Amino acid sequence: MTVGQQLRTALCGVALTGVVLTTAQGLAVAAPAPGGAAKASPVAAAEDAAARALARSLADGAWRAEVGRAVADGEEVGLGALAAVSRTGAAAPLAADVARADRSALAAKGLAADTGGLLTVTLAGDAGSRRAPLVAVAPSDDEASAVTAYDTAGRAHALDASEAPDAPVYVVGIDGEKALEAGTEVLERELAAAGVTTDDAAAATGYWTSRITSVSVADDEETWIKGDAEIFSIVSGFGPDGKVRVDTVTHPYLDQAGTTYRPNRILVDWSRYKYNPADVVMTEDDGDTDYSALAKAVAAVLLTIADLGAYVPLVDPVVDALPSSFWTDDADFVDAWYTLARETTGTRDGAGGNGRFTFDRYWVSAL
Incomplete structure (x- = not known):
């Protein structure tokens, strides 16, 4: 497929x-x-x-x-x-x-x-x-x-x-919330160990971010027996060192489909990325997600992508990295956003029309 x-x-x-x-x-x-x-x-x-x-x-x-x-x-x-x-x-x-x-x-x-x-x-x-x-x-x-x-x-x-x-x-x-919190820590740790994500020093004067002012999903694919969704996003792009990097962002507030949430939380920290655009894949942990296996699969695919001096969209490689079981009851694909930019503001629907983000630009000042 x-x-x-x-x-x-x-x-x-x-x-x-x-x-x-x-x-x-x-x-x-x-x-x-x-x-x-x-x-x-x-x-x-x-x-x-x-x-x-x-x-x-x-x-x-x-x-x-x-x-x-x-x-x-x-x-x-x-x-x-x-x-x-x-x-x-x-x-x-x-x-x-x-x-x-x-x-x-x-x-x-x-x-x-x-x-x-x-x-x-x-x-x-x-x-x-x-x-x-x-x-x-x-x-x-x-x-x-x-x-x-x-x-x-x-x-x-x-x-x-x-x-x-x-x-x-x-x-x-x-307990999806506990599993997601612990799992994203595993994901970030193993991606860093594989060289996909690196620690970054904060910019001396501060940095621009894309902040989520509202978010909703039309369908989280949850039936009466599954209860609230446990949703997280995989943000990907090229780091300042020219290597592909991945950051994870959890959405613990995003429980119900058809409801608009206004978290005012940062999705993309642009000081971590070399190019203007970045990509987002939103997924849901339905309970079966093996975070260690997910990290290895994502790293194996993304580490083969080289920085050729121009931005390369990374949604498709990230989606390709999801094991086939993720299309059943592992990390369900929710939606994807291609080429978000530093200047992106207002409402952006996902490529599949299932998710919707509204962004503003937010400056985080250095202490």
């Missing part, structure tokens, strides 16, 4: 109009997939193991009530920490299971063991329903029409991925 085809495919979004697999109440026992299930990613496998363990543990009424109270406000709760502090009978074995799953998830994402637990639980579906809760994990396939959820007996149920069910569902997932 060519870069152009990849871009068009990524920008089409996810069509969740497949076959409805639910009964009138929104639940049905799932049938085995023909030919066997597709191999899950290591992160998805860790999430699934934790979800099954949590579902079994909810047979303990006292623990079930404790979990219900912890997630009642809809916020993400650290699953390992929740189980570790509980004195109910089901919590101790669950804590051990979650600890193992957390170690697997951290390793799969290229993050250090001291990052802390990543697995979380939150409440989705109809919180007011008196029906017994189920435990689910977001599907690793963005185009999946069904979500598998487990009951306390270990039975699997299929939920419609496009519509929240009329039963309470505990969703096991990854």
Whole structure:
């Protein structure tokens, strides 16, 4: 598939109009997939193991009530920490299971063991329903029409991925904000070690930047079970030394599609770049992103590009560097901006029409 085809495919979004697999109440026992299930990613496998363990543990009424109270406000709760502090009978074995799953998830994402637990639980579906809760994990396939959820007996149920069910569902997932913060540190560190990004001394008198005054995305490809998006941008250009450089910028505030955010945060520090233009690729961590592998892939491609005395757009090489799995449930492509300049102000739509930035020029004075 060519870069152009990849871009068009990524920008089409996810069509969740497949076959409805639910009964009138929104639940049905799932049938085995023909030919066997597709191999899950290591992160998805860790999430699934934790979800099954949590579902079994909810047979303990006292623990079930404790979990219900912890997630009642809809916020993400650290699953390992929740189980570790509980004195109910089901919590101790669950804590051990979650600890193992957390170690697997951290390793799969290229993050250090001291990052802390990543697995979380939150409440989705109809919180007011008196029906017994189920435990689910977001599907690793963005185009999946069904979500598998487990009951306390270990039975699997299929939920419609496009519509929240009329039963309470505990969703096991990854703490995206923690993973993104730790992951971009890994990304920057490994890119620097590969020679793509270098430390820069601040200009003596200050420097010009492109500041984001507003940003929005039309579609972050998140269904009811996935919750908020975790979006970051890869800014690329040529450094003052003539070598390709990459900077990462996180957008922790950019949670919901169709909402305009006004962060007033810097996207491009122009003192780091030799030429006037720079490029931006906006991506989303859906949970499976291996930041160490991403850094190696980006570095391997960009280090082959030489400075020939004129600016060369770098969006296509960056997109080419994303492993093929990134077009499923790893770092989803959101949009790209070619040739942003120091003088760029006002609103700029991304090349795919999915993202929109509004910029102003902002001078950062030296201390």
